[in-house]
Amino acid sequence: MRHNASSPRALPWSARPAARSWTCPPAPVGVRDFHASLPAYAPTPLTELPSLAAELGVGRVFVKDESCRLGLPAFKALGASWAVHRVLAQRAAEDPGAGPVTLVSATDGNHGRAVARMARLLEQRAHIVVPRGVHPDAVAAIAAEGAETTQVQGPYDEAVRRAAEVAVAADAVLVQDTAWPGYERIPGWIVEGYSTLCLEIDEQLAAAGAPTPGLVAVPVGVGSLAQAVVTHYRSRPARPAAALLSVEPEAAACVLESLTRGAPVGVTTGETTMAGLNCGTPSSIAWPFLEAGLDAAVAVTDADSARAAADLAELGVSSGPCGAAALAGVRAALTGEGAEGRRTALGLGPASVAVLLCTEGASANPHTAAVPSARSPR
Template identity: 40%
Template sequence: MFLLNTLPEHNQALAPVDAETLGEGAAQTVERFLAHRADRAETPLRSLPGLAAKLGIAATHIKDEGHRLGLGSFKALGGAYAVIRLVLEEAGKELGRTVDVSEIQSPEVQAIARRMTVACATDGNHGRSVAQGAELVGARAAIFVHSGVSAERVAAIARFGAEMIRVDGTYDDSVREAARIADANGWTIVSDTSWPGYERIPGLVMQGYTALVRESLRQMPDPPTHVFIQSGVGGIAAAVAGHLAIALGDERPVFTVVDPARAACIFETARAGRPVKIAHGEPTVMAMLECYQPSLVAWRVLSRVADAFITVDEEDAISVMRELSNPVDRDPAVVAGESGGVGLAGLLKAVRDPAVKDALRIDQHARIFLVNTEGATDPGKYEEIVGLPPAAVAAKNEMGAKA
């Protein structure tokens, strides 16, 4: 399914609060916070000239977030950043002064953090980031996971000392349960989705994602003309689209949001012209994107600066995992989890349909930007799909470099 954005708010300026959240100053703050993190190196931007030639376009670049902060996902940028911000703000209130990020390991801040509990619902990656952020500052974390989250992903979160709480049902059920229990216990919800009356913290999570956009703009020889970004509740798509709109202004790229067909809450919201909750159906292999209700903050951004919406099927996601693991014409191999390469799946679907390709104005001059949002966050599942363990795929690049 494909849909152009014909909403009245399309191409209007971002709401002032969103422009502040996703603007240059905010992104600079995120990078300053990152400077105080271990494993803070910029993630690689992979150029795929072989793929670009095959598609008849000028360039394809994919930001590889499978290397981010030791967590293997772009979400390492969001949840932990929000946790640290919230702890520093609480410390500022108690100490009666501004508390800088350089003080996160100080005894005063750590003592305050130990009295705080942060909580969230997760499909895997966001919870791992929140748990890591809590461990960094000495706070307690309670992470709610629904029945579809694999045992391997649960274990990856628990290793940061988080309390794991299983919830029957879907991701949206776990969001509601996390909010209910957190409210009863006085915990702070650090969610990557928003609802009426709860917007600032999800905004901070989205703000954390702007770091990958700033890095990419520095790493690319020329800014992109087109962007395809996958979406769950919409946070990563909104962060990338919003920051690019601010950074590039009238030269902003044509932005397409990519949804799993089985969990297309952003697509259906765009079709309805307002936020909608869609029915829970058959689970999707794109587990990190299996969301049935959009984030209100994310949708407010996307309604203005997303230009099109497209859905991809199960076989599309699986196919791009394999294609990225075994690339064409000496392109670098990319370890992309089940949700990681979905933006590329959207691009491939678009260029293979002449009407969609024309609607998006994709031609031989197009420069495409994609984000591999996750590596092999479930290595067993990855090997089952691709046929090789993630380490063997990654080793192809080392072998190519020596050849």
Template identity: 40%
Template sequence: MHAEKLDFEYILKSYEKKDTSLADKLFNVNIARTARNFHRQIPTFRQTPLYPLSQLADMLGVENIFIKDESQRLELNSFKVMGGSFAIYRFLQKKLGLSDKEMSYKYLLSKDCHDKLGTITFASATDGNHGKGIAWASRMLGHKCNIYVHRETSEARINAIKAFGANVTVVNGNYDDAVRQVAIDAEKNGWEIISDTSWPGYTEIPTWIMQGYTTMLLEAQEQLSGMGYFKPTHVFVQAGVGALAASVIGFYASLFKEDMPKFVVVEPNKAACIYESAKINDGNPHTVTGDLDTIMAGLACGEPSPIAWSVLKELVDAYVSVPDYIAARGMRILATPLKDDPMVISGESGAVTLGALYSMLTEKEMCKDLIEHLGIDKHSQILFINTEGNTDPKHFRQIIWDGCDPVPKEYWTQR
């Protein structure tokens, strides 16, 4: 027996013509190549895999499903290091007054560079993965790091940040409170903030962070081409403050212009600030308040990044807000694949987009207008990014082993 209404919400957007001007400026392919050229200089850097989930695609009635697995990125178990490391690179480059041709990762490690710069303290607020990436990049380059987390951050995520030499401060509030507190303390102590959210007067570094993410998108597009696919027809991407979503969508919009894929942004319904901004529909970003109590720790953000929203509002075809069990279902699907599909270890924030697609395509009658609006059919090639692996082992086991956050019985798989 099925419920009368699927318990996630969505907003559909239509455009006479999408405005790619900001995407072209911020996320064009040359910027992506610059970011990748930097990342390739990092010791131990390797391209992460792009997996086809062909059997799952066949089950759901689409041509193919592809997942870019960022759980294998360096030693960080997350994509976040791509943005943080590139932003630190750009920050130091600007401070040194060097061009891309003069600048190198090797030079940043040199005595000459450290003599000129001294020891810098980088700081940021985080839900876990961004702070870990900043801590890692700071330590690799011989600088200090202070990371602020909110009170609901798990001990495992805090310890992972500390493992890379950062000092961690727990703020008695949510993620947005941590963002405000680190800004106050950084100004007082002369620290340099490397934040993935923007605010008035602070846009350059968040832009560099978003541009750093384009390395993995350039990889993904080349990997797709190697499999014989010109481009994805649909891109599903998760959102916290919106930085990743803007980067992914901006890159593909700039690359393909009028022939761009359809874009879907997915958020937890307890922290759906991008969804809320689309719902109010006045062109401005809007904040959601409260504890932001979702299992998707990496997406538990109440205030959108204004610069990210400026990109998203011009390009997104559907905004989707989902309950926590959708993410848990996605984790279980990836961890227990159909025969011949690869197993992918994904955390809560990494799996929510696949969980959303599965729910859409197994409850078609309740999502008919969404599916038709996006044009998802047997010819669709859908791209996802697994943004994180098992970053909270205790909770991961509770979901995969113990059935935490179960799917309501009325939505159980019928095939």
């Protein structure tokens, strides 16, 4: 197989069409109402791009544009705001006289900035741990929110471990968007926060006279957004069910590797401009949903993502490398040698509707610094 028309390499791909028959309970109610109560809330655009539909051989293509979400250039504010709200509500119920708390998190950029923003708005403190390879401008944006920042020389997984240590030592609250055994409640709240994005898509497709999507493509780091997407579409009775495609960098394809092996595994992470997806281990709470509910997974190169970002910009959609990964992944899946087999696996036809989640704007992810390979130990 070929990755695309210009690349002779085998396409990193895994498919499981039986996922469309799997079901799960829906996300809890009330999350969307909470977001709607925030002064900066507005649904992000769902932009139809007919030229992409023609290129990809499907009926309609829509891009969910997360370049401005609650005043920040990425979708992460949805999860961080809901989780911080839940953390502070629980804290107030347990100790009504409690003073400000420090919120700690590790980040490749967008999640940490969202936690820092919420801490500033709610008069709390924030301490954000950043792995190597994150551009200095992204670190500066976090610090500009008033957060203390600590940079580690290892990859994302090492930053997560360091953040957990900081939280324990400082009697602070870890607000992390990945989970592991023993730390799952707050990551679960973050996943719940992302459900608002999916509900907006439902309403926007209906307003556009479009049916339920035949394909939804989601960029994946540890898998929290993908867990929310799987939860949304696998808890609904729509038929035919949507095919769900995860997209990762080839340099950090932990979900693809885990699906291939049939168990969650850590992978060696390397250099990638898709900094927000440069994660070596799937979230423990996301993995069961990804294993059961994803139809397929694909990995793309930085060049694929850069081309997709440039094409989206020409079409009026601001996208960083991570956000453009969705288009890069759909292109890889639906074009090139072997594409007909992949279309069949995804259940797509010439009238299908595809929704691409463009998870960040161009300003969210400056060019990523070079990162030497590192083995994810967790």
